[in-house]
Amino acid sequence: MENIYDLDGNISGKICGIFLKAYPKKKDEIIEATVEALDSLKEEYTNKVIFEDLLLFNREDLRLIEERTNLKVIDGKKTLIAFLPIALKEIYRQLGEDIKNKEVLIIGNDEEETKEIIELICKDIRFITITGPYNKAMVDNIYEYILERTGLSIFYSKNIDKILINYSIIINLIDNYSIDLKRIRKGAILFDLSPSKGLKKNNGKEGRAIIEDFIFKRENLKIKENEYLPKIIFSFIYEGLMEFNRGDLEGFYIDNNFYSIDEFVGKIIKNKGKL
Numbered sequence: 001m002e003n004i005y006d007l008d009g010n011i012s013g014k015i016c017g018i019f020l021k022a023y024p025k026k027k028d029e030i031i032e033a034t035v036e037a038l039d040s041l042k043e044e045y046t047n048k049v050i051f052e053d054l055l056l057f058n059r060e061d062l063r064l065i066e067e068r069t070n071l072k073v074i075d076g077k078k079t080l081i082a083f084l085p086i087a088l089k090e091i092y093r094q095l096g097e098d099i100k101n102k103e104v105l106i107i108g109n110d111e112e113e114t115k116e117i118i119e120l121i122c123k124d125i126r127f128i129t130i131t132g133p134y135n136k137a138m139v140d141n142i143y144e145y146i147l148e149r150t151g152l153s154i155f156y157s158k159n160i161d162k163i164l165i166n167y168s169i170i171i172n173l174i175d176n177y178s179i180d181l182k183r184i185r186k187g188a189i190l191f192d193l194s195p196s197k198g199l200k201k202n203n204g205k206e207g208r209a210i211i212e213d214f215i216f217k218r219e220n221l222k223i224k225e226n227e228y229l230p231k232i233i234f235s236f237i238y239e240g241l242m243e244f245n246r247g248d249l250e251g252f253y254i255d256n257n258f259y260s261i262d263e264f265v266g267k268i269i270k271n272k273g274k275l
Helices: 027-041 059-069 077-095 111-121 136-150 161-166 235-241 261-269
Strands: 002-005 011-015 103-107 127-131 169-172 189-192 213-216 249-254 257-260
Touching: 027 059, 077 111, 077 189, 077 213, 077 235, 077 249, 077 261, 103 111, 111 127, 111 136, 213 235, 249 261, 257 261
Parallel strands: 103 127, 103 169, 169 189
Antiparallel strands: 002 011, 213 249, 249 257
């Protein structure tokens, strides 16, 4: 459809159309069609792919596509993790509250990913709980690693239903995970950084605001303007096409809407987390 050019006029990639709506909406057929299309489109030096509609796939789907095509799927997770502490500090700066007094719950199942997030946010936040299907060895490794690297003693809980009310910040990393959102305190900040956005599925009609993605400034893209690029630059597009700059964070994607950080704080957090 179109080449992607960097600011010096060099080709850095191409934009292609894979029209999955022509296929039945069975997951295995969509994945098969995607793999076939990518195999026909990729060239010798093609090594990564960015999907405009990443929500078509969960983490296992993306892993399968990577294995079948030998292409790295840019899912934005690196960007989301890197900008998470920036987002949190800016939210609480605008609220005029001390972030160090907040308690964070991380829902995960990947040891290295969890370590990375804790290391990044523990510079500002000292009360961190982890939960999820970790095995004992993983929990011990995370605990010992964080204690040695940061001096922080983290807490692990198997059953968090009774203590959900304690947390000001909840970060979900697991596909198709659900919690009882009615038990969460008013004004809590929820991040669902999993590909499938499982927390959203259990949201009620008058639901809680759940941050599903970060939005970045389009004008700072390191490529030439292109009519096929989306108007909103999500984390996975940013990760594939830009160099990280903390000033590029513009806002959040919540329930099919974009909110600047100012709007998120003023319209949602000060309205006790309701959409």
